Amino acid sequence: MDILIVKAQKIEEIGRAGRDGRLSYCHLFYDDEMYFKLRSLMYSEGVDEYAVNKFLSEVFPADKSSCGKICSLIKESASRRFDMKEEVILTVLTRLELGDVQYLHLLPQTNVTCVLNFYKTPAVSLAQKISAIAVILKRSENRHGQHTFDLPTVANDMGVTPVELTNQLYDLKLKGEITYEMKDMAYCYRILEVPTDLLSLSADITKWLSEVESCKVRKMDVMFNAAYFAVNLCDKMNGCSSVDHTSCWQRIILDYFAGIDNIDFCKKIDQSSPFLWADIKVFLQSNSHARFTPRAVARVMHGIASPAYPYTIWGKTHFWGRYTKIDFKVVMEAAKEELKKFVGKDIL
Structure with missing residues (x-):
């Protein structure tokens, strides 16, 4: 063991x-x-307040009339964009559903981008018979006869769920009217209440x-x-x-x-290093093209891969994992101060 x-x-x-x-x-x-x-x-799996606020701003559209609408977040791209693991995103969404205030209702995860082709009946003629097709033609992008559209957007216009819309498309496929391909697995949810204070919620x-x-x-x-x-x-x-x-x-x-937490015999984690601040400065200067948060810098220094900073790319730097023996929060605080100097403004 x-x-x-x-x-x-x-x-x-x-x-x-x-x-x-x-x-x-x-x-x-x-x-x-x-x-x-x-x-x-x-x-x-940690997340900073800046990332949480940015995430919530996308979860809840600025439009106050979004209550009742179905929204989605594509898992892979959202994970990279917010530098949050997919399981952490799901955890936050679940808290928004099960917390003191139910802000949303989670729906089954599904692919939300549909690429559709018409076969037996011309698209315009089929749209006159089937309302779903009429909405799809209105909401889709047509390239060489292929119609690409966002499933939740069409579902909202129709007043159905993405799963119900998918079932309708499947029926049309069985009849030989269309073929389609689904991609971009996403978290789907229905907004029940828009937060009045995103900063406090974050x-x-x-x-x-x-x-x-x-x-x-x-x-x-x-x-x-x-x-x-x-x-x-x-x-x-x-x-x-x-x-x-x-x-x-x-x-x-x-x-x-019994809750008696008095075992502190061994102090293995250091709280300082004479080279930490200088190394962070050099790291930021040599990677000036990237936009870092203090946590992102600390993760590199601790050798922790993340969605936005994967090992395949950042593991090549000689700073990768150099400071695992220094407390993570100490490294993150040093990174915060160096980032302030580097970009000339406050870093969250």
Whole structure:
């Protein structure tokens, strides 16, 4: 068993060994480098308030009459645009649906770009018989007989859901009237209420995401500190020996689940580096074509890939993963200050 598993998961894994009632042993393997890397990865899903606000501004159109309308966000492009993992986007959308105020209702994810061709009946003639075709002709872009349109836009005009519209298209396909191809998988949702204060909502969601991130990091720290204590600091009394630390681990586990979080024996994460600020400055100067946020810079320095800054491109820089032993928030704060100097204005 390795330290990758956080404590709550580790308890479950340990329990499986003795299910038959026989004596069982759990062997823990850990090292500092693995801890640094895993701790860095705890920051892979974090989002800053600037990105959240930008995201919400696209989720909710400026048009106040958008209540009741079906909207969509194409998953891949949205993930890159906001530098948010797809699962994080879904988490935020779910909170907007299930939070104190229900701002939207999530619909099934579906492909939202349709490329359609007419076959048996001319398009204009078919439009006179079928309202969906009439709306499609009005809303689509026609290139060489191919009609490309956005599924939610047509569905809104018709007063149906994207799934219902897709079913109508499928029926026409079975009759030989059309062929079509769907692409661009997207999150779909119906707006129920437009927020009156996007800034406050952004701050609230950012705070919540930050708390989740901090909790994950703390669990990793507690797990490593417990292992460090057992190996290096245990007095080998009360049932413990050089290889058997059942007793001290039992005490640590009981304290953890009782909410007693006083395990802080090992300070492995550094809070400063004499070269950090200079390296960030050089990194920004050598990549002046890119638009960075403090979190994006910190991720590069910690060797964390993200949708907008993938490893295939940014892993080639010699700064990649150089500062995994420096606390991520320290690196991010240094990046924020250097970005202020670099662009000459405040950075969120």
